[in-house]
Amino acid sequence: MSGLGMAFRIGTELVAALAVGVGIGLLLDHWLDTGPWFLVVFFFLGAAAGMLNVYRAASGIGLAPGFPQRPEKGTEPGEEKEEHDGPAGTGRPGN
Template identity: 60%
Template sequence: MTEDKPPHSLDELEARLRKARGGELARSAGKGSRLDRANQGPIGVAFRIGAELVAAMIVGVGGGYLIDRWLGTSPWGLIGMFFLGAAAGVLNVYRAVSGLGFAPGYGRVNKNEPRRPDGGDAL
């Protein structure tokens, strides 16, 4: 019923993983990808910044309104969440403009680490 095939060697598995990782790196940061910010025009950047600010404010004010309705603390929940939403919006805009939002972990890598072949931050 079952075929007795020998398990793949670890070397073959490692080669397949290396090939997949190389393809992902080329696809995720190559020309024409969503991470290639050179293709994003100034209008696209402006719309993204606006959307980041508006979305954060809507979530903050909506959350504050719901907290006020639930706990009966009007208007303090709304005021507090307004400022929290504004801070989150500004942080999101900073990440969008500086490119930190694309990197896993939202941080720049150590300058002593090797750089990617396409000019990115890390291998």
């Protein structure tokens, strides 16, 4: 259940980022009339972003863009909470 939940989540993250990448590519191509080029570029960017999302979801960093500057930020409750429905225990050092 935990593994499958993880797999499903990773799927969502990947698909979402890919969809956004493709969407931006199509939009830019349509706007600038540049043929398939932006689509191709943003397809790969979307895939990369998706993998980044997956990496962040899997390593528990959450979905925050950018790299955590302070190491303790890495322990924030990210999406790994999906399996436990308890209250968010150790949050970020809040303020």
